[in-house]
Amino acid sequence: MLIHTAFSTSLYPKIHNTQKLKTVNSSVSESKTFNDVPFNSQTQNELNHLKKRVKDPLSCSNSICFCCSRRDIMAAVGAAALLPSHPSHASDDSFPTDAMAMLNRFHPPRPDWYAELYATAMNTSMKSYEAEIEGYKSELFANLRGQAKQILEIGIGTGPNLKYYASEGGTSVYGVDPNRKMEKYAQAAAEAAGLPPANFKFLHAVSESLPLRDASVDAVIGTLVLCSVADVNLALQEIRRVLKPGGLYLFVEHVAATDGTVLRFVQQLLDPLQQTLADGCHLTRKTGKDITEAGFSNVDSHQVVLSTASLINPHIIGIAHN
Numbered sequence: 001m002l003i004h005t006a007f008s009t010s011l012y013p014k015i016h017n018t019q020k021l022k023t024v025n026s027s028v029s030e031s032k033t034f035n036d037v038p039f040n041s042q043t044q045n046e047l048n049h050l051k052k053r054v055k056d057p058l059s060c061s062n063s064i065c066f067c068c069s070r071r072d073i074m075a076a077v078g079a080a081a082l083l084p085s086h087p088s089h090a091s092d093d094s095f096p097t098d099a100m101a102m103l104n105r106f107h108p109p110r111p112d113w114y115a116e117l118y119a120t121a122m123n124t125s126m127k128s129y130e131a132e133i134e135g136y137k138s139e140l141f142a143n144l145r146g147q148a149k150q151i152l153e154i155g156i157g158t159g160p161n162l163k164y165y166a167s168e169g170g171t172s173v174y175g176v177d178p179n180r181k182m183e184k185y186a187q188a189a190a191e192a193a194g195l196p197p198a199n200f201k202f203l204h205a206v207s208e209s210l211p212l213r214d215a216s217v218d219a220v221i222g223t224l225v226l227c228s229v230a231d232v233n234l235a236l237q238e239i240r241r242v243l244k245p246g247g248l249y250l251f252v253e254h255v256a257a258t259d260g261t262v263l264r265f266v267q268q269l270l271d272p273l274q275q276t277l278a279d280g281c282h283l284t285r286k287t288g289k290d291i292t293e294a295g296f297s298n299v300d301s302h303q304v305v306l307s308t309a310s311l312i313n314p315h316i317i318g319i320a321h322n
């Protein structure tokens, strides 16, 4: 998400496409308490199962930026040289046998300063984006009202979505994120949303190996996350695994622009730089296709283009039913 702020001179002046989301009536069973869903419950069998499902990471081609000034390019390239690179996942043959090893495998530790810088940037630079997308999020998260008590948010980051769905009494939220520096922001957002401290738990983990039991949550939420995970398909399988039958997966993701467009060309050029500056975020993923093919019983989504999102357009917004 960092690059988009640097390039937010807006390729798109206005929001396009306001196709309405269909209301979802899927009934979701209610869980009574937060403690119903145990943590760190992955057994060796589950890990072995995961091992079989690990696929090769998505990769991208190399190129450089051409759509900004030379000074911007030099500054960005210079900064990128100082930053850590983020392999899609570790390439060693030995498969880890505990949750921490899974975390390290799919999200190798970044330097503290980098994690902090990214968390701070996410906390301060997203305000205009969040203001623009507010209407879409309100409509999307309204589908959770009265439907979901146990909610998992993957890649929760600073917690910008909590205010939309966490204020309903009895809601418990697990926020998964591999960046510990996000935790303080997410905790503050949970508190501001009126969530009692006991009903929010930040889990230092990755979407590819969720530390929750099978069929244990009513809904999974993910916004701007599948661009960053190391293995999209594995993350989607994990989402389906932890969702109860009939449970909902609500998503907002940015995806590759249409092939052959100028925007798509620019995304291709800047993808490597984006991954370095924005903690592994890819600009060119076809995440909508991945979600559609993940095995959900029904996927209902639409595309929007946001003027504040610059290169990270278009977005797909939708709901999938487990």
Ligand SMILES: C[S@@+](CC[C@H](N)C(=O)[O-])C[C@H]1O[C@@H](n2cnc3c(N)ncnc32)[C@H](O)[C@@H]1O
Residues within 6 Å of the ligand: 001, 106, 107, 122, 154, 155, 156, 157, 158, 159, 160, 176, 177, 178, 179, 182, 205, 206, 207, 208, 222, 223, 224, 225, 228, 229, 230, 279, 280, 281
């Ligand atoms: C662009 S931020 C979006 C944060 C938040 N969802 C939002 O909408 O502002 C991407 C987030 O995904 C997290 N992330 C990166 N890799 C992940 C993974 N493998 N599993 C879960 N979260 C991951 C990052 O730490 C970061 O908090």
